[in-house]
Amino acid sequence: xxxxxxxxxxxxxxxxxxxxxxxxxxxxxxxxxxxxxxxxxxxxxxxxxxxxxxxxxxxxxxxxxxxxxxxxxxxxxxxxxxxxxxxxxxxxxxxxxxxxxxxxxxxxxxxxxxxxxxxxxxxxxxxxxxxxxxxxxxxxxxxxxxxxxxxxxxxxxxxxxxxxxxxxxxxxxxxxxxxxx
Numbered sequence: 550x551x552x553x554x555x556x557x558x559x560x561x562x563x564x565x566x567x568x569x570x571x572x573x574x575x576x577x578x579x580x581x582x583x584x585x586x587x588x589x590x591x592x593x594x595x596x597x598x599x600x601x602x603x604x605x606x607x608x609x610x611x612x613x614x615x616x617x618x619x620x621x622x623x624x625x626x627x628x629x630x631x632x633x634x635x636x637x638x639x640x641x642x643x644x645x646x647x648x649x650x651x652x653x654x655x656x657x658x659x660x661x662x663x664x665x666x667x668x669x670x671x672x673x674x675x676x677x678x679x680x681x682x683x684x685x686x687x688x689x690x691x692x693x694x695x696x697x698x699x700x701x702x703x704x705x706x707x708x709x710x711x712x713x714x715x716x717x718x719x720x721x722x723x724x725x726x727x728x729x730x
Contacts, residue, residue: 556587563590566598567637568609576616577602596635609638614645627651685711689719693726 558574568591577589580602591598591609598609610628615621617640622628629646630637646654661669687709695705702720706713720727 555584558585559588561588561590564593564598565636566591566593566609567634567639567642568598569639572613572616572640573600573609573638576612579616579619580607580612598636598638610643613638613640614643618645629654685709685715687711687715687719689723690726692716692719693723696720697727 555578558577560568560570560573562568562570573591574589577585577600582603585602589600591600593599594606594608599606600609600612601607602612608628610630611622614628622645625648627646627648629644629651631642631644634642692705692709696702702713702716705716709716
């Protein structure tokens with residue numbers, strides 16, 4: 550009879566990251582699906598500390614927060630280093646943030662130079678920046694009247710050369726004009 554016992558994990562910190570070896574070892578055991586080696590190296594992965602779990606490389610800060618929360622973090626959540634040191638992966642230095650708040654936190658007080666503003670304007674002009682929807686002025690009263698007479702949203706969209714979602718949103722924006730059926 551073969552006894553399969555997971556031996557304690559030893560962490561070797563090759564990159565000098567600030568970590569709690571015991572927390573990282575427990576997080577690896579939590580995340581592992583197969584019997585894992587007893588020695589794990591923490592290495593530099595980009596600007597962050599990384600470790601291999603289940604034959605996949607993962608950032609240590611993300612692994613620790615997933616272990617702490619006992620679930621995989623969805624794509625829109627970010628692990629923020631409170632002291633801004635990307636190599637400080639102690640649990641007391643980590644917090645989970647929603648993407649837009651994480652970005653706005655890091656961009657708070659940033660002043661763009663005139664040259665940088667010019668580059669942003671050029672990129673936007675070339676269509677590489679933020680996409681803005683075109684706003685079409687449509688005769689709302691005529692659209693609502695045709696809809697109330699029984700014309701479909703699809704036929705109205707073809708008539709006014711717009712997407713059906715545009716017609717639907719204009720109707721939803723003006724519920725007071727629609728007849729009660």
